[in-house]
Amino acid sequence: MKRRATTGDVVEERRAEQAPGPVGSVLFGALSSFRKDTLRLLTELQREYGGVARMKMGPYLVHQVTAPEAVRHILQDNARNYVRGRFYRGFNLFFGRGMLTTDGAEWRTRRAVGRPFFHRAGLRARSDVITGTVEELLASWEPSARSGEPVDITDDMMRLAMGVLGRMLFGVDLRRYADRLLPAVRFSLKAMIITGEVEQLLPRWVPTSYQRSLKRHQRTLNDVMDEIIDLHRRGEGSPDSVVTALLKATHGATGEPFTQRQIRAELKTLFLAGHETTGCALTWTLYAIARHEDVRRALDAELTEVLGGRVPTAEDLDDLPYLRAVVDESLRLYPPIWLFPRDAIADDRVGGYHVPAGSTVLVPVYAAHHNPAVWDNPEAFVPERFCPAQTARPANSRPANSLSACPRSTTDTDADAETEGAPRQRDRYDYFPFGGGARKCIGMDLALLELRLAVAMVVQRYRLELVPGHPVSPTALVSLRPQPGVLLRIGPADRDRTAPSA
Template identity: 35%
Template sequence: MSDASRIKTALVKNSIPELRSMSRLRELQHNPLQFLSTLTQEYGDIVQIKLFFWPVVIINHPDYIKHVLQENYKNYDKNVPIFNLFRPILGNGLVTNYGGESWLRQRRLMQPAFHRQRLTTLGQLISTATLQQVQHWESKAREQQPVDVAEEMMQLTLNIVGQSLFSLDITSKTTTFGTAFSQANAFLLEYFNRPFPPLSVPTRRNRNFQKDIKSLNKVVYEIVQQRRNNQSQEEDLLSMLIEARDEETGEGMSDQQLRDEVMTLLIAGHETVANALAWSWYLLSQHPEVEQRLHNELDQVLAGRTPTLEDLPQLPYTRMVFEESMRLYPPVWIIMRKSLGEDTIGDYSIPANTYVAWSTYAMHRHPDFWEQPENFYPEHFTAEQVAKRPRHAYIPFSHGPRICIGNNFAMIEAQLVLATIAQRYHMKIVPGHPVEPNPLMTLSPRHGVLMNLYPR
């Protein structure tokens, strides 16, 4: 009996509901968000499917997710199709590293750059970069020219990451980098559904993908080389990476290692926040009562001045708006692990070498844990509501030892960007412009978010 057959047999013996319908499984390829959202309604909080040749257990309960991410995290690594798919772009950076000592060394090396004390120095940088980004909106607002706020947020957050983590102004490179990544991202999702021919075969599709990788690499290697040639010592993450030495050999990181880490930080550090902000602007435009309450808070607390880091504790509704946006449209919409050994999740036995996956998109809309699961309702994040809810019902940054290293940075950045722009502009979606989620590496708006700007 093959390994796959043994795994499948073991799972069936332990009575995990199994989805066998081929038509439903095809829905996973064509509409994965809808597919994952309906599984709980039909099968409960745990179900097994077959993804190509792989048995996969899909979970959708806070206790199950907590077990995998925190209680027995050492039994679950990232050697899974979802993360391996993006290795051509991210290499062996912090996000895609399987785990163990290699990942732990990477995490320990980078952690000081994200300490709260260091983040307090970045508030002014974020607000200034945001003001610079929206300066050219003034003429567009006067001339009633719409703006794609999804694209604008991509450029802004990429610039902020460049300055805050690498002390570099990469404004001139943001368009090239963003375009290349978007195209490579879309290609990989298509390739996941149709993995043929191999990437090594020089088809037109594969050549275009390799061209995008070269464009991304060019930006990253220029960042690394610029710092190597710079005699001044910046106290930032890039310096930490370049100066890092192996405890046993004394060797520093190779250019390939540096490339993987810088690429991971550039992409993970801007793509997730940018998409969450784009969804925030869209949701605010659809809910004028929420937008008005946000404006009222900003006007009362800031009285027209640019927000600072010190203002954030006095802007709770601003935070709630952003958290609710990430609930409905979590940037990382699906997560997967592989069991290294046998385990038990809830009352169900999980064999070794089993893929376990869960959708944050589906978990964040689970009717057992959210008062208004399908509605934009920032009151989900009042202190009282948060206290009543299981911690792992809301996991936009994952959780446990492998929680996103930049989660605090992302929250500070997003709140300052949201406050800085919302106190200056009221936005409305361009009539007829389609807005729908596109589940790539992150959950992005498929056609952007085209909006008309109205100065306040």
């Protein structure tokens, strides 16, 4: 007779199905390493244990997923089994219950209100809003270009992203609130990541300086959003803005209008997620160009050939493949959204391993984008790896003639490559700076449009040079922030606007 399986047999079977991973300390597991250097821990975990790894972080069981088929399973194929979970609890401190932090029908209702504002054709038709905002930034840099004084471009990129977001979506120029908002954003980026520090774990009613700062910055964000909502209620905002749409929206199940608190939560979500990630991406891309003279020359040559110094339009972007490759490579090396956390609702199998209900799954974009099994020389900035597949070169080579750095493709690309630049021979989930599945970042097309237009205009107008002795490193906050900042000298680009010889 066949022996009936016992509870002990089931336990042994589950152990056999466990993903590999570090043991860590008995009490805290990998939590101390996560606090100390998050990016290093996640990258080393991927390289040592592979595409699905298991670890303990304090009292929590965590699985890290970087293998493309496993990432697809979490974000797309079985996405209904994975909710925002415990890692998003800190986000509620500043976002509230908005599109980013909700699931199911509540999320679908909120997403439906915002979706019409992010259609690619509509965004492209209004690209002059982006180029006009960039022109204002470039003009503000003129005194620094004349004096040679270094500029920390991080806040400038955040203000630029605020200006675009406000004019495109909010019906007001958010830069008028920047002096109030920027300090609140800087504080929130740290406060939303729950690291286990004592000041974060104390009850809210304990009157510490941290709690006082937390409440002050929460109040600032709420006050600004309320001012923008009230402005629209008085009819002084744009009738075509997302604020107006939220004021008119109703919940599908109840037919009730959104409350002030619910509208405020959506606006905070669009503001914090929309400007912060794009501002970081712009900062990192300009930093990478300043670090790599050969990339700057190749990009300058393409821009000169196609634009001849004029302001780019959305239609020009199809004729600027190297510009696209530079932006895509920056998003690979420095993904602003560096992590997608989820919690499992029910037991699941991921990459052949058992993932129990209630455990946390981390999908670290940063580690996946730095995987040497997928990316040749992954720590190097090599835009050529994103050239069209039929002309792509090895990632460690760059042609001497920069005009041919990334020839235009003569064939159509698939939908994912068209929106995110991933060559067709790679798996869709080797490269996913905007996530995937139904919850792919709603602002992806706006971000890419803004990045490409802004980078083209900056490189045409100025030459950016790094300040010696000012190291920059990525820090894993809510977004991938450069620390301590990106300090650049700004000079005119005209002095070397000559094409290289063949």
